[in-house]
Amino acid sequence: MIKALFSILVFPGLIFVGVLSFFAEFADRKLHARLQNRIGPPWFQPFADFIKLVAKEEIIPKEANSTIFQIAPVFALASVITAFLYIPLWDTRALFSFDGDVIVVLYLLTLPTMAIFIGGWYSTSLFARIGSVRAITQLFAYEIPLFMGILSAALLADTWSLYGITVFYNNHPLFWLSNIIGFFVSLIALMGKLEKVPFDAPEAETEIVAGSFTEYSGRFLALFRLTLDIEMVAGASLLAAVFLPVGLNLPLFARFTIYLAEVLFIVGLIALLRTIFARLRIDQMIRFCWKYMVPLGFIQLLINLVLKGILSR
């Protein structure tokens, strides 16, 4: 009981993932800044931002639905942390796992977007409403390619559990090469999920101020920002577990280092991609996802189906 609580709350649960996500945010911001020819923040900036926000007064708009406005960030944070507990990190087995957990993880990673939508909608600000509608519109565009990318990897491994997927790819390391399209499709879909440039229309500063977060302040905003950070780490860990399972037979320390390197690699890719593009309009974003990402997902699915047919012969 105490051990389980420790795992959930401290390691590798809430506290660990919180700290890790702050470092991931730092890495993202620093790389982004260096690529933009800026100096960038010091390593403790995400911590400082979080503490500052928590200490600040929170203002709930008079018009807003106060309960939903306050619950939405907590709901979002709880769902990403739960998702994180089901993702295998530096081991083949996650803290908790069961057959079909890959679906549950993908579902749990969808919830923050829903929470952002609900929180934004019920804060009744016009900017927040436009932002939340954009967030939910975008959800339908990137979620399908993300599912296709990750599930086609699961298809090849012939299992619906993340445990099975990591074991399969660890035993057949060369097969990750066949999933390379799926990896990039999932990575780009993940950027949509995290609302990073070029898919940051839901919080486009120059159009709708801060989108869904316009009315949020203090603790609630801090929780939302922490949610997005943890979502980034959880998403990176998921991609690492599914697409880059290397060296899971090594000693613990080496495995841990490899895990961190993989997360950093994916965060670095996100930082690079968000540096080199302009923000797409929401209609362009939807068109891009359905025109290019979904067909690419289909190609990945076909490749894996054919491979599976050859293998089972």
Next chain:
Amino acid sequence: MHDSHKFKIPMGPQHPALKEPESFSIALKGEKILGVEIRLGYNHRGIEKACEERSYIQDIYLIERVCGICSHSHSTCFIQAVEEIACLQIPERAKYIRTLIGELERIHSHLLWLGVAGHEIGFDTLLMYTWRDREVVMDLLAELTGNRVNYAINTIGGVRRDVSEQQALDVLKAVDILEERTKYYIGIATTETSIIKRLLGVGVLSHEDALRLDAVGPTARASGVTRDVRRDDPYAAYGSLSFDVITDNHNDVYGRTLVRVKELLESFKIIRQVIKDMPAGPLSVKAPRKIPAGEALSRYEAPRGEDMHYIKSNGTEKPERVKVRAPTLANVQAVKHMLKDRYLADMPIVIAAIDPCFSCTDRLISVDYLDTNRKQIIKWQDLHAYSIAWHRRHGIDFTKLNKETRGAGF
């Protein structure tokens, strides 16, 4: 709001997309813009009136502060009118120095615009890069004039500072760096897909509309209107320099971007000629303190378009009337037209594409009473009376104070 899916969102007076307070009230249907209402007047400073209360020399200082970006444009435009009334022939060297500073100002303004445009479409990397390169020209201006923005190089009858040999070499060196960077940006603007996607076909202003709405500057030139005061009505040293007027037929924000980056190359060309041909000689001629009675209209091609100053003098050391028409006032009506049937996401870049400077544009304040549909303009006397009444309500009575001071012999 729910039933009709139509709603109005306020962009400004305070909004992250706008760098100055101005109100754009947008009627939206989903993401589509149905109509835009533009309201000026949040930043009116009464500079024209203030100029009429001050001497010409003081006015140069004031006029230079009409705009933070094209300060040299306004002061040159003002001074040209004054010199015309006073029939002053300014020395050739002064003309060349004015041209030099004017072109450097254009470079800094266009680079600034490019960065702002990048920011408006969510491409902050472009903002960081262009503003870094803009530092080169800002440092150069500081070296030449002592200031980064309000150069204070103009005076009635000439200029106040000379350009030394060493400074001329520095200018050429900086221009080489800037030219290389500008070519890089032209490369980006013409090849980077996400930029083209966001700019092409956005904010269309057809050739006819540009003429009908009297657009000026790069906004008009991107719609194929070959209009440039530097060529049409040469002032300073432009008459003896060779350069092209850049036009474009895209008619949209993309065209305006291309016009601006290509104009940078023209500016480099002009600066090289200016440095090469700059004649030796005095910097200024003596100007009378009292300008004879008369009137003059002066035009100047500011980075944002044609700037116009009208001055009427009455033989004293203060002007009778000063009228400033900044380029944004000519372009702002076109914005309404450009935004028709576009998406909300295009709004920031379409507004930014005319390179608006609202503090130059702002006119007097008019108050709309929404309930009775009545309009009111607050006059100076009304404002004075309102101020006295407000203070009286808060327990401060100036009437008594006025009497006391008068009694004491002030």
